[in-house]
Amino acid sequence: MNEQVRRLQEELHRSHYVAEEGLATVVHLAQRLARPLLLEGPAGVGKTALAKALAAVRSVNLVRLQCYEGLDASQALYDWDYPKQLLTARTAFTDGAVKQEALYSEAFLIERPLLRALRERPAPVLLIDEVDRADEEFEALLLEFLSEFQITIPEMGTFRASEPPIVILTSNRTRDLSDALRRRCLYFWVDYPTFEQEAAIISLHVPQIAPNLVKQIVFSVRRLRKLSLLKPPGLAESIDFAQALTELGAQELNEEVIRHTLGCLLKTQEDMDLLKERGFDLLWNT
């Protein structure tokens, strides 16, 4: 393995993130080639956590843009401080010297996450989370930023990052992203971890848990994922489950423990009903 990739893997591990070799390689490339990294995969496999861990590794800020339907430029890029502009305009009018261009200057500019990520030093890690939830129009808005690391404000000109931020986009695939967006990014499909990886992750986050119980947890969670659930448990749910079992002082899985902690794993009534139909012993019987 490349020495730098191995070192990155270790640093991520120290930040409580277990990255397989392929993921560590692509994160290393994203940094070295200054390309955004698009992570896709099921919910709860650690896409957002990677950005947080990377920010910790680089000792820089994490700038997060949470996407949602209706997100537009004024919330993502920049906005103008309208009350301040109005006050200044009124004062200037009274003094008889109205200069409209002065109202569109740095003093009235409000930075939103993307502009902040361009201007902050040292360059932060920018997380554009759940980009599939935003509209297609917002994707088009991102293109200039992702390819050139610059933002054009019509009234002021173009801001370009001298030191580009590390950009991580995540998507749960509620809709297809455009080719134009995909072309500008490196791509990685983050899947559920293997048995060993998941056990290692749980042990990392809940160090006081017994190894035997970790194996039981991983086994039961993987069984659940094979059922046709509306919301299969992700890694976050596995860790919650492990923490809950530790809090309760459980030594092994049994019906009583499962009944009390099932809410950590399953998040809909339909899924709970399905498990009750199949029987709770599905989770610990081999």
Add this chain to the structure above:
Amino acid sequence: MEHITAGEIGRLTGSIVRQVADFAPWLRKRGFRAGVPETLTALAALTELNLASIDEVCSAFRSIYARTPAEWGIFPTLFEQYFGIREARLEEKRRLQPEDLMGGTGSGENAERPPLEITQGILAGYHPNDGERFALRADGQVLKDVVKLTQLAVRTMDAPRGRKWQSRGREKIDLRQTIRSALRQSGEPFELKMRQRSPDKPRIVLVMDISGSMKPYAPFITSLAWSFTRVRARTQIFLFSTRLLRVTSLIARKGLSGIPYSDLPGLRGGTRIGDALAQLLHRYSSLLQRHTCVIIISDGFDAGHPEQMHVSMRDLADRVGRIVWINPLLGEPGYEPTSVGMSIALPYIDAFVDVHDVTTWKKAVHSGVLRAAP
């Protein structure tokens, strides 16, 4: 970035550069959209990698050339085929599956095989062309008319309330617009701008049956699906025969020239409407909301288990705002929707219409088929 310096490329042998340069055209023949920018990125990546570790190179190239989960799954096999490092691993070929089956089960270890179901004793439906598959091709003649009609149809739909909508029963001042207007008048806010209702785009999920029995209507239906990608609506388009496949981007991009067989991996002959809808419910539940209008285009010949069809239709009707079933056979003289699949679905359908050409689509639009009942 997509720039590589002579110094960097000088560290690579001519043979490596040539191989990488030829890799993109080779991938394009296999459906990848790889171009010069990808080649430059790959060469730049090679300067950062340990070339002795072929797995590392494969990982890096996978991130550069693959753009979708389906491409992500098939890439290692193609990489091995092209660079000839070792024999292709047969188990990797299982990854060439419809993207809906890739979600969450990408690794071979986790891959969940579709359950083998045997249905006996029920003749659910039969058509002489059952089992045949065909590539989709839009009818260019009718596209213009269809787009206009679809625009009209979407305008009549009930759209969810936008984010700016205030539901407190009184008007709110839109400070941003007021001040923008005031700045044009020396800072004097002469006119108060009020917040306006800004409806969101309607949400539509289009599910198209492409089994053999629907072949005669395919050109028009493809045109119809393409038209939905050109209007102001959040549209997702799915195909199904025995499985479900999301094709929104394919239809939007290739609707006119047609979608070849090779772009429709994993679809097999036959029709299992209930199974396909169950996959829609489980894999894409976030698309199915109170404001979603689901349009199913099928003749209702279902070869799956009737119980599955019943459960899927019931769950779908609970989840979404409106279900419209377009059945091209409805216009045929003497046709009665008595097949098992169709009769199970009927109680859960809000509108059941015949649409198979521009005239019938116009009639359906004018009758307000996509509009929810008051």
